[in-house]
Every structure is written in C-alpha cells, then in structure tokens.
Amino acid sequence: MSSVRMKIVSIILSCLLLPLFAMAEPTYDEQGDLIRPNSERYAGVLDDIGPANRGVVSLIVINDTRYQVDEDTVYRNIRGNLSSLASFSRGMQVEYYALENLVTKLRVLSLAVGGDGERREEPPVQSPGTEDVRLEDGVWKN
Numbered sequence: 001m002s003s004v005r006m007k008i009v010s011i012i013l014s015c016l017l018l019p020l021f022a023m024a025e026p027t028y029d030e031q032g033d034l035i036r037p038n039s040e041r042y043a044g045v046l047d048d049i050g051p052a053n054r055g056v057v058s059l060i061v062i063n064d065t066r067y068q069v070d071e072d073t074v075y076r077n078i079r080g081n082l083s084s085l086a087s088f089s090r091g092m093q094v095e096y097y098a099l100e101n102l103v104t105k106l107r108v109l110s111l112a113v114g115g116d117g118e119r120r121e122e123p124p125v126q127s128p129g130t131e132d133v134r135l136e137d138g139v140w141k142n
Helices: 001-021
Strands: 040-049 059-062 066-069 074-076 093-099 102-110 134-136 137-139
Touching: 059 102, 066 074
Parallel strands: 074 102
Antiparallel strands: 040 059, 040 093, 059 066, 093 102, 134 137
8 A cells, every 4th residue: 555655645746746847948049138937039110109198119020920018028139128118119120029019129130211100112122124113002013
C-alpha cells in the first residue's frame, strides 16, 4: 500500500510542478524590451490615432486594423529611444508587437509623413529606358 501511495503522491506532485518548468523564458527584443508572451511581430503604416479620453489615447489604426493600447505599451522612436504615442503621426511606417487586438510595443521605422500628416506617395520603381512615371488623380501612370 505504501508504494501505491508514493506513486500517487509523485504523480500529483509532477502534475503540480510541470507547469513551472513548462513556462517559457522571458523574450526580449533588440532594444531590450520585454515582449509579452504570445504577442506577434508586425510592420505597417500608422493610419490613425484615436481621440484622447481624459488625456489618454486607447485606440490606434494600423493597416486599416483597429488596435487598443494600454499603459504598459512601449513606444520607441526611429533611433530606438523610449518615446510616447504623442511623437507618432499618421502615415509613419511602424513595427509593432500585438497580442490579438492589443499593441504591446510600437516603434517608428520611417518618418514617411507629409506636412499635413498624410502619407507621402513614393513613385513606383521603373525599368531603365522607360518613360517617366507620374501621379495623376491618385494613380501612378507612365
């Protein structure tokens, strides 16, 4: 009987302790920021920054997708220094980590914004020896 009890106790203990050993080690990115577990890395264009509610913005739009931000969201400027959401503008190229619809980190990749906060239109690459490419009514033509 004693050996049966010992087996039961060892099974129960292993089931209780297994999650402690199965937990993933913390993950950090190149700036040394802790990446929240299960968050995915993406890149895109910051389309909009929602209105502030009591001085706090909680909604941003990247690539036409709405995301939440919270007090733990990390912001980095183009040099990789800590920043705030106030330093971001519409049209910026950004890299971000998202956990479902929550952005956990937002970093500027490119300052591609015009004076009015709109995206700058970059001409498409053209083959050598072709006509000049021009923008007409919002469409690139050659």
